[in-house]
Amino acid sequence: MFKTQLAAAAVVARVLSGSSLTAVLQETWRAYPALSKQQKGAIQDISYGVLRFYGQLETILGFLLKNPLTEPQLHYLLLVGLYQLQYSKSSPYTIINQAVTASKSIAHNKALQGLINAVLRTFVRQREHLLQKTDCVEVGCYSYPQWWIDKLREQYPQYYDSMLQQGNQRPPMTLRVNTSKISVQDYCQFLIEKAMPFESTGLSMIQLAQPVNVEKLPGFEVGWVTVQDAGAQLAGIFLDVQNGMRVLDACAAPGGKSTHLLELAGVSLTVLDNDANRMQRVEQNLERMKMTVEKTVCGDASKPHSWWDGQGFDRILADVPCSASGVVRRHPDIKWLRRESDLTTLIATQQSILNALWTLLNRGGKLLYVTCSVFNEENAAQIEKFLNRHEDAMVLSLPLSPFSLSNGQLLPDNGHDGFFYTLLQKK
Secondary structure, three states, X not given: OHHHHHHHHHHHHHHHOOOOHHHHHHHHHHHOOOOOHHHHHHHHHHHHHXXXXXXXXXXXXXXXXXXXXXXXXXXXXXXHHHHHHHXXXXXXXXXXXXXXHHHOOOOOOHHHHHHHHHHHHHHHHOHHHHHHHHHOOHHHXXXXXXXXXXXXXXXXXXXXXXXXXXXXXXXXXXXXXXOOOOOHHHHHHHHHHOOOOEEEEEOOEEEEOOOOOHHHOOOOOOOOEEEOOOOXXXXXXXXXXXXXXXXXXXXXXXXXXXXXXXXXXXXXXXXXXXXXXXXXXXXXXXXXXXXXXXXXXXOOOOOHHHOOOOOOEEEEEEEOOOOOOOOOOOOOOHHHHOOOOXXXXXXXXXXXXXXXXXXXXXXEEEEEEEEOOOOHHHOHHHHHHHHHHOOOEEEEOOOOOOOOOEOOEEOOEOOEOOEEEEEEEEO
16 A cells, blocks of 8 residues: 555645646556556545645644654655545554555655654544644635635625535536437436446436446447536536537537537537647547537637638537636645636636637527636626626526526535536627
């Protein structure tokens, strides 16, 4: 296990220095191709867990250490050890012993190795007292940056506590059944035969009781299902696509919403994203689902002059770049990589994309503005600014949803992540 601890500590260190967790894990797998599935799973689980509860773990470590460690990597190894002691089922003796062994690969100083042992054993002895002290510090209690806690408290005084707690849970695995190929009822029967417990949550959504590797899903390779959060599945439904329409999916990668639109109607779809690597994910999804689009374009949604052919669209899906504050349980690194100052840049980008895409929409056409954010500045406030600038825009009521939305805001809960939706029509 000590190699797993070392690898996870290295991953966490790189993420907290500014790198994406997903990217760091992929680089780790490429650098160490001999890692087994079990080893990869353990490294990933620990890395996600440490980042999910980093605020709590860092606060505890602050109480346990009198002075900063001279070797930074030992600091991250201690965070890994604390996470395992608090949240894993392994015995404390094993965790501590292997953390001490792992420390020998970082520092050959026996005093530092003894410190690792002493700190972790002290936590075990004083666990309840230390957790009580940590709960008195908001960053330690919630495991979010203080600015994030303050913002949600201001914007959601009734819900901020549950929203913060929800963001620290493991996310559910939700499927979207491709009803153009198989009925929800028939697919549920396959899950029953495979002994995969599930809950049908409405429309074409199925939530599994336990996550599984996608290759174990019946019919995944032939396009019967797609893994997609239940909240994200609302986008295709809300856009109201009909056969024969010209549709643009802007900021489309990795393509889950694109394939959903093609499942719902026979549309002529243009798929756009500004990241060539992420566009490969879109093309892979289309290939798996055996779907074709009018065109895939690698381009900037805010600069259509560089890629648009001049033909207007009947529907536009604008899933714009955002803080991703509604999906932190899937991406816990976001909590620590995002800065409050980033919102200014993101808001400007969203405005630029929204204004540019509006010029491509046909009269009577509809544009769905989407974020996976819960911050008001990116959502309702953004739409208010847009309506003040565009007299030809009107807000339409959203279709009926299986989930509760307040002014287009979907708050995260046990069944879905946090999203914001507004459906606009050009008069």
